Structure formats: structure tokens, C-alpha cells
Amino acid sequence: MMRHPFVLAALGLGALFLALHLGGGRQSVGVLSGTVVGGPGSMGFGVLYALAWFGAVLAAPVLLLAGLADVLLGRVRRARR
Numbered sequence: 001m002m003r004h005p006f007v008l009a010a011l012g013l014g015a016l017f018l019a020l021h022l023g024g025g026r027q028s029v030g031v032l033s034g035t036v037v038g039g040p041g042s043m044g045f046g047v048l049y050a051l052a053w054f055g056a057v058l059a060a061p062v063l064l065l066a067g068l069a070d071v072l073l074g075r076v077r078r079a080r081r
Helices: 005-022 025-033 040-080
Strands: none
Touching: 005 025, 005 040, 025 040
């Protein structure tokens, strides 16, 4: 069974966010409020964590729904043949 690319992308976004969260990225997000604690490296890590959070919260559910809709529509099309 082939995995759907939308579902794989959503899982990849979730896995990236989880890895950054476990790596301590949440503490580096202070850069968004102007309080840089760890220097330029921490600033980049905080921005990357924030982008991964937005991807996991905003893009991943949309990708999962798109993958589900595509799979269901594919089954409907095959059933009509």
C-alpha cells in the first residue's frame, strides 16, 4: 500500500516540530518578543521552532484533510468504474 504524499508531509511536519520541541526550542522562542538569551544561534533556533510550530498547527491538519479527501474520492471513482 502506497502512502499518500499529503499524509507523509503532515507527519514530517509533526516529526520536525516534535524533534525541535524535544531539543529545547521552546526556550528559544523569546526572540519573537525581543528577548534574545542565547545569541545568534539561539535566535535562529527560535525562529525555526516557531516556523515548525506554525507548520504543525496550521499546515499539518490541512494536509491530513486533503489526503483523506483524496483517498476517499479515489475510492469513489474506482467504485464507479
